[in-house]
Amino acid sequence: MSYEPENRTKQTLAEQVAEQILNDIVDKDLEVGAKIPNEFELAEKIGVGRGTIREAVKILVSREILTIRRGAGTFVSERQGLLDDPLGLCLLKDKTHLALDLLSIRLMLEPEISALAAANARPEQLKELGKLRDQVEELINRGEDHTHADILFHRQIAACSGNLVMEKLIPVIHSSITLFVDLTNARLKQETIDTHREITDCIVRKDPEGARCAMYMHLTVNRRLIKSLEGN
């Protein structure tokens, strides 16, 4: 039942090689989309057979760290090691409970993140935040699905906070909501536009308390929606 990394079986050679390739990507600051050396070159460099390299690459592909484009080569994945369901939430059965629990976590994290964003955001990050807020508004006004743009908006607030882990964690929590809980934001169009604007404005004018409050407001409206759907 427990989460026991140390009880796992010893690393195979391919796993060790995968670790080595990964370290190389980190050490060399390879960007998303960068091409990594081919099988022959890696086999020669690391001093193992091509079969082992192929297996190691497969491991990194399954971890969403590398991606193979047929005929083009192997590249650092856009997904940056983030899996679809990294917390294993697919194994939880009660989806309404899940939706409320995910929102509880957002309530603990996002007001604080907004306050930190107001304190720490760099000018170019603010510009990007404004752009993402506009994108959400446009999609809402055109009557199109804004779920993904919404995730990017909240992820950018996390990026503005300067907390490296938050930038990884927020999309996980948001996409879990869209992956497992069939909630339509369609009902919250005007509220979303208004509160997104207020959050962005507070962050831009470096008002942490205002950013915290605006995010509480945003999440409270969302919570009310989930509660109203409960039992339907």
Added chain:
Amino acid sequence: MSYEPENRTKQTLAEQVAEQILNDIVDKDLEVGAKIPNEFELAEKIGVGRGTIREAVKILVSREILTIRRGAGTFVSERQGLLDDPLGLCLLKDKTHLALDLLSIRLMLEPEISALAAANARPEQLKELGKLRDQVEELINRGEDHTHADILFHRQIAACSGNLVMEKLIPVIHSSITLFVDLTNARLKQETIDTHREITDCIVRKDPEGARCAMYMHLTVNRRLIKSLEGN
């Protein structure tokens, strides 16, 4: 750069079959360690070839949802879909920054979780919490590594809170610390024993405010240690 689930390529047959096997595990409430039907039975039941079943099982093994024991069969994994590095933190380079950012997240979540645990814990959960606190103390007193026991203690507080996602999330954050940051808790032996006791006592006597404060104290001591190691 962005996290775009909807841009992914269409599901292969094996992925669809994997989804079906997963749904079956959830619907039937199969417990950790439960054996699932063999290849022949699955192929017949789902109406696809054995090769597809084998591929689907491989996908679920790589997602840590199933585990294969050679000669014994295929089972629901103890890891419950939790991967070693679900947030892709291995790609972050600055490990001290990472340690402080992980602690910031703990500071946002764990005092609240402790308060919720004090409000919501069931008697059998409290019994387990006491047991885990004792285990950490014993290991510290014997001079052995208590990292893993420590994670289980904090995970149990999350379980006591009643938030399903928190129980998954807390071990991820804690194990990330031990996976990527070489921090020894050895220096905080007596503080750990004392604050763990205070946290547990407050949760047991249903004192949310006390549990919140005790957890803040615990994390503050941890934060001081990380700050003191900075630049070393």
